[in-house]
Amino acid sequence: MVSTGLEELDRLLGSGYPERSSILIVGPPGIGKEALGYRFTQSGMLQGDQCLYATRLSVSEVLQDVRAYKVEPWLEPTWLASRGSHEVLNVNDLAGLSFNIKEIIRKAEDRQVRVVTDILSSLLMLNPADTIYRFLSQLFAEAKQHESVLLATVEEGMHRPEILAAMEQIFDGVLEFKVYEEGFRIVPLLRIAKMRGIPPQLGYFRFTLSHGRMEVTPYAK
Amino acid sequence: MPSEFSIVFLALWLSVVGLFLYSAFWAFTIRRVLLTGLYRRQAFWVGAMGIYFVSLSAFLSVALTFELNAFYVNLLGALIISSGFTLIFLWIDSTVRIARRSDPLFRDTLHWSKLRYLFWFVTLGGAVGAFFTSIYSGFAAATPFGGALLFGAIALLLSAKRSGDKTLRRHLRWTGLCIFLLWLGSQVQQPLSYHIADPYLAQSLTWPLVLAGAYCLYRSARSLIPLGHFKGTDSNVETTPSPPAAPMQ
Numbered sequence: 001m002v003s004t005g006l007e008e009l010d011r012l013l014g015s016g017y018p019e020r021s022s023i024l025i026v027g028p029p030g031i032g033k034e035a036l037g038y039r040f041t042q043s044g045m046l047q048g049d050q051c052l053y054a055t056r057l058s059v060s061e062v063l064q065d066v067r068a069y070k071v072e073p074w075l076e077p078t079w080l081a082s083r084g085s086h087e088v089l090n091v092n093d094l095a096g097l098s099f100n101i102k103e104i105i106r107k108a109e110d111r112q113v114r115v116v117t118d119i120l121s122s123l124l125m126l127n128p129a130d131t132i133y134r135f136l137s138q139l140f141a142e143a144k145q146h147e148s149v150l151l152a153t154v155e156e157g158m159h160r161p162e163i164l165a166a167m168e169q170i171f172d173g174v175l176e177f178k179v180y181e182e183g184f185r186i187v188p189l190l191r192i193a194k195m196r197g198i199p200p201q202l203g204y205f206r207f208t209l210s211h212g213r214m215e216v217t218p219y220a221k
Numbered sequence: 222m223p224s225e226f227s228i229v230f231l232a233l234w235l236s237v238v239g240l241f242l243y244s245a246f247w248a249f250t251i252r253r254v255l256l257t258g259l260y261r262r263q264a265f266w267v268g269a270m271g272i273y274f275v276s277l278s279a280f281l282s283v284a285l286t287f288e289l290n291a292f293y294v295n296l297l298g299a300l301i302i303s304s305g306f307t308l309i310f311l312w313i314d315s316t317v318r319i320a321r322r323s324d325p326l327f328r329d330t331l332h333w334s335k336l337r338y339l340f341w342f343v344t345l346g347g348a349v350g351a352f353f354t355s356i357y358s359g360f361a362a363a364t365p366f367g368g369a370l371l372f373g374a375i376a377l378l379l380s381a382k383r384s385g386d387k388t389l390r391r392h393l394r395w396t397g398l399c400i401f402l403l404w405l406g407s408q409v410q411q412p413l414s415y416h417i418a419d420p421y422l423a424q425s426l427t428w429p430l431v432l433a434g435a436y437c438l439y440r441s442a443r444s445l446i447p448l449g450h451f452k453g454t455d456s457n458v459e460t461t462p463s464p465p466a467a468p469m470q
Contacts, residue, residue, distance in 0.1 A: 028446050029322075029386060030260025057322075068258040157388040157447050179254055181448040184246075188254040209256055 002112065002149045004036065005043030006214040012205065018172060018196045022140050022150045024120075026164060027177025031188060032209050033153040036175070037116040038071045039212075040151055050108035051077035054101065054117040056091055059084030070212055077116075078104055091122045094135050102142050113148035120154040120167075129163050136170050172196040178204070189219055226421035233428040234282050238275050240435035245271030248442040255446065263319050266312040267396075267442045273308050274403075274438070277301055278431065281410075286420050290359050298360025299352045306348035310341060313373040320380030320393055333376070340372070361414065374400045392444040399437035406430040 001016035010016045017023050017040075025033045037053070044051040055062050059081045066074050079085035080100055087100050097119075105113050123132050143150055154167065156177075168174045173195040180187045189204040206219040248268030255261045280301050284294055317333045354363040374397050381393035410427045417423040 028388065030255040030257040030446065032256035035256060065257065069256070155386060157386045178449050179251075179446050181450055184250070186250050186254045186448070 002114070003043050003047075005039030005041075006036070008214040008216045009036070012192065012216055013195060014198060017149050017151070020144045020146075020148065021172035021196055022136075022143070022170070023152070023173040023175065024168060024171040025151065025153045025175045025177070026156050026168070026193075027153075028156045028179055031177045031179060033177060034065060034118065035069050035071075035209055037118065037151055037153060038066050038069055038074075040114060040149075041077050041116050042071050042074060044112070044114035045075035045077055046073075047112070049112040049114050050104065051114045052080060052101065052104045052116070053077045054080040054089055054097075054115065054119055056082055056089065056119045056122045058082055072212070080104075089119065091119055091126055094123070094127065094131070098135060098139055101139060105143055105146050105148050108146065108148075110147070113143075113146060115143070115148060115150040117151070118153045120152045121158045124154070124159055124163065124167075129166065133166065133170060136167075140170070168194065187219070190216065226419060226425045229425045230282075230286075230421045230428065233425060233432055234278065237278050237428060237432050237435045240432065240439050241271045241275045241278070243271075244268075244435065244439040244442040245275075247439070248445065251442070251445045259315075259319055259322065260445075263315045264442075264445050266308075266315045267438070267445065269308060270312050271438060271442070273305060274435070277305060282424065284360065285410075285414060285424060288420065290361075292356075295355050295360050298363070299355030302355055302360060302363050303348040303352040306344050306351060309373060310344040313376060314341075316393065316396060317376050317380050320377070320384050320389065361411065371401075371404055373397075374404065388444055388447045392441055395437050395441035395444055399434045399441055402430050402434035402437060406434060 001010075001014070002019060002021075003016045004010050004013065025036055027033045041051045041053055053062065059079050060083075062081065063074075080087050080089045080097075082089050082091075089100075090096060101115060105115070120132075123135070127135075140150065152171075154164070156164070159167075171194070174193040176191045176193045178189045178191070180189055188207060190207045191204050192198065192201040194200065204219045205216045207217075208215045245268040248264050248271060252261055252264035252268065255264055280298060283289070284298060314333075314337055317337075321333070351363040377393050377397040377400065381390050381397060384390045384393060406427055409430065410423075413423040413426055414420070417426075
């Protein structure tokens with residue numbers, strides 16, 4: 001298993017994400033999906049893993065977020081960003097993107113590789129869904145030949161439910177973030193919708209994420 | 222002696238204040254569950270605007286109804302109106318930046334990332350102008366945020382068109398509509414006050430627009446994030462989950 005970088009989440013998943021897996025994190029904007037990516041990257045860098053952060057934002061914008069989430073110490077991963085990185089990410093160039101990610105995975109040889117990306121929503125909006133399913137399937141097939149875990153975030157409100165449902169089928173694990181209204185309260189919830197090696201989970205967990213700690217408690221209405 | 226319109230005006234005023242406060246309540250409640258700084262700031266500004274409009278509407282209704290124009294009233298009006306320029310700019314700035322993040326092409330609406338410094342300068346100029354106009358010619362002479370509100374509405378409508386996020390698009394549309402209605406209210410208020418002798422009647426004609434604006438701010442606050450609702454039959458959320466089993470690998 002590969003640590004998520006968050007102790008509580010590791011415990012929930014039975015010590016981390018499965019090896020050689022692809023994980024999808026679905027949720028509304030602003031809820032903290034990115035924080036899981038930052039923690040996962042940080043944990044990998046501290047262990048000496050090869051980490052790639054592919055983002056549609058600029059490096060400086062991501063670093064601003066990393067600081068806001070108090071992810072410390074932060075060691076620089078390999079960047080693939082719209083600005084500020086050696087290799088520039090172009091969401092319109094799927095072939096180039098695939099080549100860059102695969103090259104980094106191949107270069108890692110026997111090292112554990114962690115790939116974190118927030119570009120799925122952009123890719124889905126700029127390309128037909130079928131093209132993206134194929135792109136991901138090919139990328140995962142290559143990645144699974146190496147010691148790698150790929151973690152992608154996708155915005156819940158930006159895509160049709162059937163597109164998201166089909167997308168979830170491609171991934172080995174899916175973590176869902178939701179926000180529920182309960183009277184005059186708003187409750188942030190987390191669900192392990194799917195995870196290879198773990199029986200399906202029906203229940204929701206209430207979560208809080210602050211100062212580098214995640215607290216997760218089973219939620220009953 | 223108050224006219225029969227005073228009851229209509231009072232009912233409208235209470236509804237406006239209540240709706241602005243309720244908008245602020247929801248914005249601050251939603252802010253508590255948001256973790257990303259940009260989205261937290263956006264929720265904060267929606268809440269802050271709710272509170273600000275409560276204070277502005279309280280001040281304007283009392284000062285205009287009782288036709289107060291002492292120096293201290295004008296000074297208070299100057300502070301409230303000129304601070305509004307800054308608050309509204311910060312609100313618009315936050316909203317446009319949020320909208321940019323939800324644009325799949327990450328476009329810079331109206332070259333905002335560069336021009337925001339110019340707009341900031343113009344807004345501060347407007348705030349200083351409104352401050353001195355309020356002091357020397359009376360707060361009623363200062364047109365509150367005409368340009369700032371209208372520019373904000375344009376920027377938000379453009380951003381809404383480009384946003385790929387359905388929830389945010391709703392939020393931007395409600396915010397844009399709110400800004401437009403408040404702008405319209407601010408433009409109508411002055412001519413009506415000059416031409417209609419009964420201040421209650423003049424305000425009773427203006428405040429339905431403000432009430433509609435307040436309702437839009439409420440809808441804008443509620444659409445900051447997609448909110449799910451529990452259904453009584455939803456077994457997924459009513460059962461307490463058991464701890465996950467050990468991994469099978």
